[in-house]
Amino acid sequence: MAAWRERLAGVRGVLLDISGVLYDGGAGGGVPIAGSVEAVARLKHSRLKMRLCTNESQRSRGELVGLLRRLGFDVSEAEVTAPAPAACQILRARGLRPHLLIHEGVRSEFDQIDTSNPNCVVIADAAEEFSYQNMNKAFQVLMELENPVLISLGKGRYYKETSGLMLDVGAYMKALEYACGIEAEVVGKPSPEFFKSALQEMGVEAHQAIMIGDDIVGDVGGAQRCGMRALQVRTGKFRPSDEHHPEVQADGYVDNLAEAVNLLLKHADP
């Protein structure tokens, strides 16, 4: 692999995944990953631009930022690109009225959306709300539509909490796709539209941007397909086999966000 100096040359903006990079979720909200609070602070005080790009769909941006601030991170709602607001834009633009299979924590993002007489289904990381009854209701709504539309906020396979790996929305998206014989529309990483909106909000071109995430497919592969560079951290859901993934190779693997920021400040913002 080329030297870090070459790999990071010309980087002007950094997109950060949140869960597994800034903190590990879990009982009581979660715990920051060692060194990440300071790394975010250093990044924000550098000449590099920074934006948070998350598939978090269990909490509203307000709740998420509140949690991060309680954990010590100096971040604001305006710095977060998240799938629920992006989904609301799509629903409004296409006149879609969703049946929502979502976590209570994110419901406020959909406060202004008409959910009467649904003509589509939106699923998010609903966690315990993924009961058989709720899944069956979403399934029945889809089966009654002539042209069933399923919108999934992300398609992650799993994420890591302090108590262990947890099934993510992607698994339940696949369940509904199979049961209904349809293909979902994904809003969130790795959808190119989603990365592009994060880049636009950061004001940086793809070739000048780098994504830092713990998901080799959703974060790293997705960002690379948009023309960005991407680093994988060895925290969160990282597994050693990710470094030999059959389809995706990161532009670099680092122990954690702190190491990534050290390298960026040294080579991209000297």
Place this chain on the structure above:
Amino acid sequence: MAAWRERLAGVRGVLLDISGVLYDGGAGGGVPIAGSVEAVARLKHSRLKMRLCTNESQRSRGELVGLLRRLGFDVSEAEVTAPAPAACQILRARGLRPHLLIHEGVRSEFDQIDTSNPNCVVIADAAEEFSYQNMNKAFQVLMELENPVLISLGKGRYYKETSGLMLDVGAYMKALEYACGIEAEVVGKPSPEFFKSALQEMGVEAHQAIMIGDDIVGDVGGAQRCGMRALQVRTGKFRPSDEHHPEVQADGYVDNLAEAVNLLLKHADP
């Protein structure tokens, strides 16, 4: 399409799906499909051999037969090919100790199986037991195995109860396959091994047998791939679009089991 006489020539044995053909499940056990009690009785008194071939995995064979007998069907446990006993044979033969994600009603079929220190996961139509917590536990067991083995009792997309369509085990199998990056082993229809064991137990060759089911893919397509003929009934989960399925065409479509048995007694056992 050829005349019924040609299509049914040489049939010596009949495999019957149960749910959606004999009865529709639902509150209080369910209700027989009009004419099916008499159709089974006529078939059993004919020279044709008959066997029940089901993917029912929510109840033990004993419970299932008890329910059918209460609904008026003259059937016995020895006439039923079901996936749970077939799975137990496989578990024993391969020294597999399952973590079971199943309905309480079928647990007795696994009474003699060692479930300590699991080295595989078995899922069945667990219905309300498909909670997030239970799915997550099965997922975590699989992720901790070096060679994760997932055995699914059937892979149906959905079935019909009196209250409406219900998600079947196949949807949850797909969820775990995706989350773990693995492929499940299916025990039950449309697995050729499963059809072959039903044929063997009935003592009839594939080319002399016909399957009658409400599932165009699992029943009809599966049986045809084994060299059997297959009829689809317009009861249970049948949908009009099934008659124009892109991949599977039944050897005939009939309104219900009663019509199928009329035709068989007229043309195959004159």
